[in-house]
Amino acid sequence: MSPPFMREAVALAIENVQTGRGGPFAALVVKGNDVVARGTNLVTSANDPTAHAEVMAIRRACTALGSFQLTGCDLYTTCEPCPMCLGAIYWARLDRVFFASTRHDAADAGFDDAFLYDELTKALADRTIPMIPLLPTEGDRAFAAWREYEGRVEY
Numbered sequence: 001m002s003p004p005f006m007r008e009a010v011a012l013a014i015e016n017v018q019t020g021r022g023g024p025f026a027a028l029v030v031k032g033n034d035v036v037a038r039g040t041n042l043v044t045s046a047n048d049p050t051a052h053a054e055v056m057a058i059r060r061a062c063t064a065l066g067s068f069q070l071t072g073c074d075l076y077t078t079c080e081p082c083p084m085c086l087g088a089i090y091w092a093r094l095d096r097v098f099f100a101s102t103r104h105d106a107a108d109a110g111f112d113d114a115f116l117y118d119e120l121t122k123a124l125a126d127r128t129i130p131m132i133p134l135l136p137t138e139g140d141r142a143f144a145a146w147r148e149y150e151g152r153v154e155y
Contacts (some may be wrong), residue, residue, distance in 0.1 A: 010078055054088060
């Protein structure tokens with residue numbers, strides 16, 4: 001655990017706001033004592049709703065390390081991760097996540113993810129955007145192709 005890494009992330013988030021690039025969020029992927037990658041929130045400047053700081057840092061770290069897994073790395077992020085970022089963190093297999101502000105602090109600043117947390121607990125048909133199964137048998141063919149493909153890389 002390193003306060004200097006968190007201080008760097010906070011400074012990066014403030015710079016991101018002051019330069020108009022995006023929201024008040026930044027993240028660092030750290031391996032040992034080295035920053036592997038940095039990311040800031042670029043949602044509005046990139047017109048990409050997935051361009052959260054954590055996702056950007058994870059993407060860049062994976063490129064830098066040549067791997068889709070970040071085992072052995074820690075994430076320092078300025079705010080408790082949202083559900084999307086949390087999913088990316090688990091898929092990337094980061095070792096630990098350190099964060100400064102909580103999701104409640106983010107909500108107080110106008111970034112409220114409570115809606116998303118609530119949506120995840122609802123039945124598919126009850127979600128604000130209904131999730132409707134369609135052609136599941138045909139969809140299963142893609143999984144069958146995956147199981148049969150000898151060159152697959154497990155993840």
